[in-house]
Amino acid sequence: MSQQKVRIGLIGLGFGAEFIPIYQNHPHAEVGAICQRDEAKLNAIGEAFGVAKRYTDWREMLHDGDLDAIHINSPIPDHAAMSLATLEAGKHCACTVPMATNLEALTALCRAQRASGKNYMMMETVIYAREFFFVQELLRSGEMGRLQFLRGSHQQEMGGWPGYWEGLPPMHYATHCVSPLLALADTLCESVVCHGSGRIDEHLAINYGSPFAIESATLKLKDSDVCAEVTRSLFNTARQYRESFDVYASKISWEWSLVEHEQAVLHYGEEPRRVAVPDYAERLPEGIRKFTSQGVYDSDENVHLSFKQGSGHGGSHPHLAHEFVMSIVENRQPFPDAVQSANYTATGICAHESALRGGERVFLPDFGATT
């Protein structure tokens, strides 16, 4: 393997700061620059991690000839435009979820990725979390028998969160519950039917014209007789935070815990057993293994909210960074690539569209061939 080091620029340093030490400790990566609008914060983080090159304007950073790749951790409404500009500037692009919030942007991103020949990867934490690795291994080994049904949920109360969150259609941010199902079935979503259920506060509903408290969708998968059900809620629903996937198979089924810090259940036929999920740090270069169980905020009292709510995202951050970097070094497509990322994201967008149309079946656009 070449000794190439991928020079990464990071946009957005809230949750994004988690990745600075990971790239810095990766044998094939280095942090070339960081970018954040707030200059004081930018400098504080730059000082803390010893990153000299700092930008307050992300567009400026894209033209930095020293950078090979950009990793975006900005607010949701900025993802598409920033990713598109990154690819058009001839740089590899990693972006936190969701890839975009409309189908046109997803299509444009897939096109830009193909035209640029650069890598695009949606940094979906769930498919690099230890629970995912565990179930994927069990399923691939044949131990679970034949895959029969998939179920995912992401329930999170966002009342009181500011800005673009207020009234966001639940399925517009559904990659956490859609991605693991499609990744485990090793296919794409073909069509979706979704029902909007309940209602949210009027002042929230008007922002996106989305009145539903819960959206529940059933997915048809491409070239598969397995179907999947996903449920998503954001407002006015009493439920502890939960990002879950359940996998039903002929010999062993997996069900996520109902509440945090409880063990998941493996059903061996009709017999349930609680299971402790191992960590998969050994799959990583030594320098970044420690990051599966600790984040940069761990020593701080100010744990980042999404890190805390996502239970540290299942130790996924170093795995995500590793996959993005190695796909560039090895000159291959990452997982998920642009088309997979677009399909995972479009599933939620089409689901919301279906809910608005009273549960009509909506077919996903063809984003091209996965590579």
Next chain:
Amino acid sequence: MKLANRRLAVKSAFYILSTMQKINIAVVGLGFGAAFAPFYKLHPHVGRVVLCDAQPERLQAVSEKCGIAETRETLDEVLADASIDAVHLLTGVDQHAAQTIQVLQTGKHCACAVPMATSIEELQAIIAAVRASGLHYMMMETQNYSDTCLHLENLLRDGVFGTLQFLRGVHYQDMENWPPYWAGLPPMWYATHPIGPLLKLAKTRARSVMCLGSGLMREELHRPYGNPFPLQSALFELERETPLAMEITRSLFHTARGYLEGFSVYGEDATLEMPRVLGETPLLFQQSKLGEFPGSRRATHESVEVPHFADLLPAEYLEVAPRGSAIAHLVHEFISSIVEGRRAAIDEIEGANCTVAGICAHESALRGGEKVLVPDFSG
């Protein structure tokens, strides 16, 4: 006032009259029926209990165990006995509709195990038979009288949940090596265990359904019903002013999962979620109001020891079922509805609306997930 007083007087007069009335009942099918017979025997408004089963050994065993001497080997013998007022059918799913109609046409009240029938035509025929006879019909859905359902009814009535936001139910059961009519049965044809209580709690019916079959089932199981699906997952749209969806998943074959009949109710202020493992207690989530804590709303959760409702049952049951049971509630409701001359809680209309939801779900699955409108029997 006057009217109310008169009603009360009529009611008391009727009550005095009714206290003297005793119903003679036949319990047909002593697999599951064996669990019901003791409660009929103890009920203050039941006269004679007659046991019926085609297997003589089973008939004798239950007869001895329950101390019920009168036995019959065929439904025809039961129907020929004019002294029997009511029949409770606990026979195979494929026999429910025809036998129900037979019972009603003979002039006897009829209670029947779930599902009520397996086709829309059968449901219509049963409703017509009930109307023509003027007799009582009740679909004996146990989950409508589970402690969890009764407890939820109270919580909903007390406003604990706020706006109802979503309903979910499951029934996982592996049916390998069960009686032959189970082999290949469309999962949604027998989905009343989660559908029944959820429709009861939401006080409505399903208006439309979209259902998908999932997974692979071995070929020989396709033949009996032309059903290729080991598992089905359905989304129902309920008839309600605010949109309310109900998701139901049902598996019968080739799915590793311990037996579970469960349902979850999601509300704005509280949510009750079924446990994953039979015998575990459900979880109650309660959401704080916005502003009560810094940041967003917080959900607390607790394991709920669901209360029992033995106090709703005749005192005669206390000794054998000190905590009550769904079976005891069903027996009491069926007998009381006859004695009090009122409709049973799960009458032919409610039973049909509950059963037809599953029938239409299977139809949708066969059509690749097309939306199917659920006929309304309420009219």
